[in-house]
Amino acid sequence: MRLPRCIGGKLDRAAEIYRELLDKLIASQPDPENDLMDATVLSRVYEAIARLSLQTGKSEQAKAASVSRLKLWESWSRKLPNNPFIRRELDAAPAS
Numbered sequence: 001m002r003l004p005r006c007i008g009g010k011l012d013r014a015a016e017i018y019r020e021l022l023d024k025l026i027a028s029q030p031d032p033e034n035d036l037m038d039a040t041v042l043s044r045v046y047e048a049i050a051r052l053s054l055q056t057g058k059s060e061q062a063k064a065a066s067v068s069r070l071k072l073w074e075s076w077s078r079k080l081p082n083n084p085f086i087r088r089e090l091d092a093a094p095a096s
Contacts, residue, residue: 015052
């Protein structure tokens with residue numbers, strides 16, 4: 001389904017804003033491998049980028065963001081196996 005131009009343009013802009021946010025977050029040197037709060041924040045941004053990218057027909061960007069999110073939670077799952085929060089996050093991250 002093709003989105004109306006006015007909606008599609010707003011979604012493109014929203015995706016661009018999330019990518020800018022991700023760039024700024026990365027520049028702040030987060031430690032998502034060792035800081036669960038950093039991991040959660042990055043995961044939410046990856047999730048938003050993936051969703052918006054899919055809605056705007058940018059499937060490769062969506063896949064890249066989804067893969068980053070999945071890898072993040074797989075890493076945490078190895079560190080804290082059977083943790084309910086991490087399990088929920090991992091279950092919510094679509095497998096690629």
